[in-house]
Amino acid sequence: MRARRGLVAAATAVAALLLLPGAAPVLAEPQGHGPSRPGPSFTHGRVAVDGGALHYVRTGSGPPLVLLHGWPETWWSWRHVMPELAREHTVIAFDLPGLGDSTVPSDGYDKATTARRIRQAVHALGFRQIELMGHDVGALVAYPYARDFPDEVTRVAVVESPLLGFGLEDFYGRSWHFLFNSSPAPIPEKIMDNEDVPTYLGMMFDRTYKPEALDRKRYFAAYANPAKRTAGYEYYRAFAADAAENQAKAAANRLTMPVLAVGGQYQFGPLVGTSFAQVADDVRTAIVPEAGHYPAEENPQFTAACANLFFGATPPGQPTPPDLAACAP
Secondary structure (H helix, E strand, O other), X not given: OHHHHHHHHHHHHHHOOOXXXXXXXXXOOOOOOOOOOOOOXXXXXXXXXXXXXXXXXXXXOOOEEEEXXXXXXXXXXXXXXXXXXXXXXXXXXXXXXXXXXOOOOOOOOOHHHHHHHHHHHHHHOOOOOEEEEEEOHHHHHHHHHHHHOHHHEEEEEEXXXXXXXXXXXXXXXXXXXXXHHOOOOOHHHHHOOHHHHHHHHHHHHHOOOOHHHOOHHHHHHHOOOHHHHHHHHHHHHOHHHHHHHHHHHHHHHOEOOOEEEEEEOOOOOOHHHHHHOOOEOOEEEEEEOOOOOOHHHHOHHHHHHHHHHHOOOOOOOOOOOHHHHHHOO
């Protein structure tokens, strides 16, 4: 046990130097981790899909806007922007399969299968044509959703992740978590136990521009379950297959709907747009100021304003602030 603690601590210290640039039926409501509702208009539920059930949080009314979080977070990462996005939209934030309060499927962590499961949940909730916004791993899921079901996605925003097969691999050497998470089972499972979660995830959060903006205790609790950690690793273990599929399908299935590529000023910045321009015809690049890898938490005001502008929630004729010009529809 002591030797393993030393290995985790040493790996974390190395990682500090190597992170990314810039340093259907509704089921019983889950209990969740920590406070369950940031406001009275938030509704929780679960929807049955292939392989289990997806937890979602819903608010607002209007055209559906689906939000997909990244790793190592949950739907909670959208908590600050959801009320503003809900002014003109029905906002549905899912926990990805296996994460948060969604159940853990036995397989199907490739991003195309994950997208199909999200789509099943969307249909079960009574929606078909949606707008879509994904962060980190959620962006990697948003892409095959839009690619494989283009008639059902009118607009898509991808936040803080280049695309697998089109640039994300270039950063594997910049942060050890890519290869650690994607290592074959049970390597990370044996190295990382419950007591190590705050050290490992805390390191990930500490390297962003505003680490104090992240509700790390909630995320530590969400990944304290070994099954949830394994689900997170499985998303990374599927990266090679995801990249190969993206490359095989991209030329014949270019995205034609508008794409908003969002990067944090102190993390990926314009590189998200550079990546997605290889697979989409209409890409707008927006840089979130004063933010690193977690724009929805580090600068929720700009993130929500940019998304609302892109998704058409800003009243017609209202002047666009210069700093939001890239977000215009």
